[in-house]
Amino acid sequence: MNATAIIQAVEAQYLRASALPQVYIGDTIRVGVKIIEGNKERTQPYEGIVISRRGSGINQAITVRKVFQGVGVERVFLLHSPKLESIKVVQRGKVRRAKLYYLRDRIGKSARIKQRFDRPLT
Amino acid sequence: MSVGILGKKVGMTQLFDQKGNAVPVTIIQAGPCRVTQIKTVAKEGYAAIQLGFGAVGAATRVLKTKAVEGGESRRANKYLTLGQQGHLRKSGADLLRHLREYRVTDVSAYQLGQEINVTQFQEGEHVDVVSTSIGRGFAGNQKRNNFGRGPMAHGSKNHRAPGSIGAGTTPGRVFPGLRMAGRLGGKRTTAKKLMLFKIDSVNHLLLVKGTVPGKSGTLVSVVPAKVVGK
Numbered sequence: 001m002n003a004t005a006i007i008q009a010v011e012a013q014y015l016r017a018s019a020l021p022q023v024y025i026g027d028t029i030r031v032g033v034k035i036i037e038g039n040k041e042r043t044q045p046y047e048g049i050v051i052s053r054r055g056s057g058i059n060q061a062i063t064v065r066k067v068f069q070g071v072g073v074e075r076v077f078l079l080h081s082p083k084l085e086s087i088k089v090v091q092r093g094k095v096r097r098a099k100l101y102y103l104r105d106r107i108g109k110s111a112r113i114k115q116r117f118d119r120p121l122t
Numbered sequence: 123m124s125v126g127i128l129g130k131k132v133g134m135t136q137l138f139d140q141k142g143n144a145v146p147v148t149i150i151q152a153g154p155c156r157v158t159q160i161k162t163v164a165k166e167g168y169a170a171i172q173l174g175f176g177a178v179g180a181a182t183r184v185l186k187t188k189a190v191e192g193g194e195s196r197r198a199n200k201y202l203t204l205g206q207q208g209h210l211r212k213s214g215a216d217l218l219r220h221l222r223e224y225r226v227t228d229v230s231a232y233q234l235g236q237e238i239n240v241t242q243f244q245e246g247e248h249v250d251v252v253s254t255s256i257g258r259g260f261a262g263n264q265k266r267n268n269f270g271r272g273p274m275a276h277g278s279k280n281h282r283a284p285g286s287i288g289a290g291t292t293p294g295r296v297f298p299g300l301r302m303a304g305r306l307g308g309k310r311t312t313a314k315k316l317m318l319f320k321i322d323s324v325n326h327l328l329l330v331k332g333t334v335p336g337k338s339g340t341l342v343s344v345v346p347a348k349v350v351g352k
Contacts, residue, residue: 003132009325036141
């Protein structure tokens with residue numbers, strides 16, 4: 001086995017078993033994040049727009065942006081992380097870019113993304 | 123100090139621990155090694171275990187000995203000298219590329235030709251990893267000694283120069299040990315107290331948390347962590 005094959009075999013044990021729904025840039029999604037408080041474990045929802053997607057294999061990650069109380073919040077989720085419990089696509093978005101970093105400079109109406117209807121939500 | 127294991131650095135990746143945190147790990151293909159020589163206080167003056175690791179290609183070369191009349195010329199493995207091959211034959215091991223010694227207090231637990239593999243380690247244990255760091259050639263003070271640099275603009279011609287290296291006529295010399303440009307890397311380096319994230323005894327893999335010196339493919343030696351003052 002060469003080095004790449006060994007690394008991929010090791011990573012394969014840590015990849016997510018059940019597939020998540022297909023997520024595109026510009027989609028509005030609701031992420032279920034596992035949180036451990038003391039001994040209790042609960043799921044916290046986090047909703048926002050997918051503005052970037054990077055990496056491949058076990059390193060694959062998405063950046064989800066939302067505006068909370070007037071403050072922009074961006075969270076990066078590793079798609080194969082066990083902390084990420086679920087992803088639900090709320091709305092598909094129509095965008096022309098792979099990275100929506102321009103949303104950081106916009107507020108209010110201009111920060112909206114047009115909805116598209118040709119992609120199913122699941 | 124107990125016996126370690128020899129291996130090859132495969133590369134790095136990131137995996138998830140039980141809490142779900144992403145952990146950077148280095149994959150080391152370690153062993154199986156063979157005990158190729160046992161050194162004792164009575165014979166060599168110190169107690170140590172010599173381990174061999176790494177397969178050698180099967181290609182042969184013609185020996186420059188006098189050919190027997192009409193007979194074929196003698197051939198031997200191309201990659202090791204006859205001395206090395208004779209030494210390895212004593213332990214009954216296959217031809218091995220790398221030999222390393224580990225000092226031990228008691229050699230009675232080891233036999234010649236015994237296989238050493240990753241099962242001697244436990245997950246969660248701390249280890250030291252010894253290998254050759256990446257050679258950076260002749261490096262300046264910015265890279266080698268973390269010096270600052272001069273201004274790049276506004277007429278400055280002092281960009282990456284070392285600055286003053288001492289006073290003038292008194293003392294009239296440069297003090298020894300002054301940090302200057304020179305060869306960087308390519309040296310034996312130890313990464314201390316790395317946590318063993320996972321052990322794969324089927325594929326002979328050790329996964330340690332953090333980075334290991336050297337490029338992928340380099341020979342590494344993994345030993346149980348040396349705790350100072352113990």
